[in-house]
Amino acid sequence: MIETVNKVVLPWNAWYEDTFLEISFPEKWQVDIFSLRGNKPVYSAQLREEAERMAEILRERKIQSVAIAIDDLTRPMSYEGFFEYLIPQLASWKYPPKVKIIIGLGTHRPLNRQELELKVGKTPFHFLDFVEVINHDYRNDVVPVGLEWGKVPVKVNRHFMEAQYRVVFSAIVPHPFAGFSGGPKMVLPGLSNIEVTRRTHQMALMGFVGKIGNVHNNKFRKLLDEFIRKIPVDYFIGFLTDERRQCIYLQSGELLKTYYDLTDVARRVYTIPRPEALYDVVWLNAYPKDTELLQIDTAFNPVLSAEEKFWHETTVFVVSAACHKGMGVHDLFGPGGALYRAPREKRLLKGHPVLFLLPTISREAFTKVFWEGYQLFNHPEEVILKIEELFSKPNLRLGIFPVASIQLTAP
Known part of the structure; x- marks a missing residue:
C-alpha cells in the first residue's frame, strides 16, 4: 500500500x-x-486452539519432559499470548510435564529477566515448579549429536536434546542469506556450538547462499535440512508478523514441510x-x-x-x-x-x-x-x-x- x-x-x-x-x-x-x-492480527481464540492442540499431543503421548526452543529479541514475535494458554492447561494436570523454554540465541547476548518476560510473558514464571526459562549457552550447555559439519563436531543444546519431546517456535521474516529466518535455523545455529555457527556464517561469506526472500536453490538451506532430518524435532509452530509485531498468521506441524509452506505465505505477506x-x-x-x-x-x-x-x-x-x-x-x-x-x-x-x-x-x-x-x-x-x-x-x-x-x- x-x-x-x-x-x-x-x-x-x-x-x-x-x-x-x-x-x-x-x-x-x-x-x-x-x-x-493491512492483515488482521490472529485472534486470541486461535492461539488458544493451537495451545490446546499442543497440550493434547503431550497428553496423548504421555510426555514427561518437553523443550520449546524460541527466538530472541532480534526477531519480532512475542509468544506471551501462546504461553498464557498453554502453561495453565498443563498446570491443571495431576502430573504436568517438565517444560524448558530455551531462548535460541546462537551467539547473541543472553536475555535478562525483564527481556525474558517480554518474550514469553509472566505466566511461565508463575509455574516454576515445572517450567524453566533459560538462555542457550553455546559454551557450556551443548552436547555432541553424532554428526559432523566438515570435520567440526555438531553440538546442540543439552536441555533440548535431553527432552522427551522437542518443539520449535519461530517468527519467519526475510533473511539476507537464508531466504527467511526461523524454522531449521532455530536449531542450527540457534541452539548449536559456536564452531557450527561459524561454519553456517562462513557459507554466507563464501557466497553459498540464496537470495533474500527465497529459500529455494539455496545451498545453505539444503545442507541445513540434511542435518535437521538427523536431529529430530517433534513439532513446529511458525508465526508471521505485521508492522506492529502482532501475529497475523500461524501454522503448525512437521518442521520442514510446515516451514517451507509458511515461507510461501511469508513472501506474499512481506x-x-x-x-x-x-x-x-x-x-x-x-x-x-x-x-x-x-x-x-x-x-x-x-x-x-x-x-x-x-x-x-x-x-x-x-x-x-x-x-x-x-x-x-x-x-x-x-x-x-x-x-x-x-x-x-x-x-x-x-x-x-x-x-x-x-x-x-x-x-x-x-x-x-x-x-x-x-x-x-x-x-x-x-x-x-x-x-x-x-x-x-x-x-x-x-x-x-x-x-x-x-x-x-x-x-
Missing part, C-alpha cells in the same frame, strides 16, 4: 517502548510511504508492490529489528530484494533505528569476533551517500559496524538539512519503508 503525506510517523524502538518517531518533511517534497498490507518512481531519497526504517546496531543491516532488505532499481545515480539513502541496546552482541560478526571484518562501503550502493539516523549511537561505535564514509546523525532535522544540502532542487521525491527489515520488493 502506498500513501503520500508530508508528516510521517515511523514505528520505533521495538520491544522496549514500541512507540513512534514523528518526522515533518518540507512541503515541496513528495513523500510516498510503502506499508505492508512483499510490497515494486516502486514505479526513481526516488531522490530512499528512507529505510529498521523497525522491528531496530534494537541493536549489529542487527539494523536488515533495513536494506527492500533494496537487496529489488530486481529493478527504484533509485537513480544521485539518490541518497537514509537508515533510521532506535538502537535501544546500543551496539548489541554477536560473538562471531561483532567487533572482536572470529568473523569480524572492517566495515566497507556497500557494493550495491557504491558512490551513494548513506545517512544514518541513530540517536543513541556514538561515532566510535558506529564506525565499528558501518563504513566510516557514511554519515551519522542524532536528530531527524539534521538529516533533512543534509539532504537539502546534497540536492540543488527544492522538489524532492522520497520513498519511505517504515518496517524495512521485514519488507521485500516485488519483481
Whole structure:
C-alpha cells in the first residue's frame, strides 16, 4: 500500500517502548510511504486452539519432559499470548510435564529477566515448579549429536536434546542469506556450538547462499535440512508478523514441510508492490529489528530484494533505528569476533551517500559496524538539512519503508 503525506510517523524502538518517531518533511517534497498490507492480527481464540492442540499431543503421548526452543529479541514475535494458554492447561494436570523454554540465541547476548518476560510473558514464571526459562549457552550447555559439519563436531543444546519431546517456535521474516529466518535455523545455529555457527556464517561469506526472500536453490538451506532430518524435532509452530509485531498468521506441524509452506505465505505477506518512481531519497526504517546496531543491516532488505532499481545515480539513502541496546552482541560478526571484518562501503550502493539516523549511537561505535564514509546523525532535522544540502532542487521525491527489515520488493 502506498500513501503520500508530508508528516510521517515511523514505528520505533521495538520491544522496549514500541512507540513512534514523528518526522515533518518540507512541503515541496513528495513523500510516498510503502506499508505492508493491512492483515488482521490472529485472534486470541486461535492461539488458544493451537495451545490446546499442543497440550493434547503431550497428553496423548504421555510426555514427561518437553523443550520449546524460541527466538530472541532480534526477531519480532512475542509468544506471551501462546504461553498464557498453554502453561495453565498443563498446570491443571495431576502430573504436568517438565517444560524448558530455551531462548535460541546462537551467539547473541543472553536475555535478562525483564527481556525474558517480554518474550514469553509472566505466566511461565508463575509455574516454576515445572517450567524453566533459560538462555542457550553455546559454551557450556551443548552436547555432541553424532554428526559432523566438515570435520567440526555438531553440538546442540543439552536441555533440548535431553527432552522427551522437542518443539520449535519461530517468527519467519526475510533473511539476507537464508531466504527467511526461523524454522531449521532455530536449531542450527540457534541452539548449536559456536564452531557450527561459524561454519553456517562462513557459507554466507563464501557466497553459498540464496537470495533474500527465497529459500529455494539455496545451498545453505539444503545442507541445513540434511542435518535437521538427523536431529529430530517433534513439532513446529511458525508465526508471521505485521508492522506492529502482532501475529497475523500461524501454522503448525512437521518442521520442514510446515516451514517451507509458511515461507510461501511469508513472501506474499512481506512483499510490497515494486516502486514505479526513481526516488531522490530512499528512507529505510529498521523497525522491528531496530534494537541493536549489529542487527539494523536488515533495513536494506527492500533494496537487496529489488530486481529493478527504484533509485537513480544521485539518490541518497537514509537508515533510521532506535538502537535501544546500543551496539548489541554477536560473538562471531561483532567487533572482536572470529568473523569480524572492517566495515566497507556497500557494493550495491557504491558512490551513494548513506545517512544514518541513530540517536543513541556514538561515532566510535558506529564506525565499528558501518563504513566510516557514511554519515551519522542524532536528530531527524539534521538529516533533512543534509539532504537539502546534497540536492540543488527544492522538489524532492522520497520513498519511505517504515518496517524495512521485514519488507521485500516485488519483481
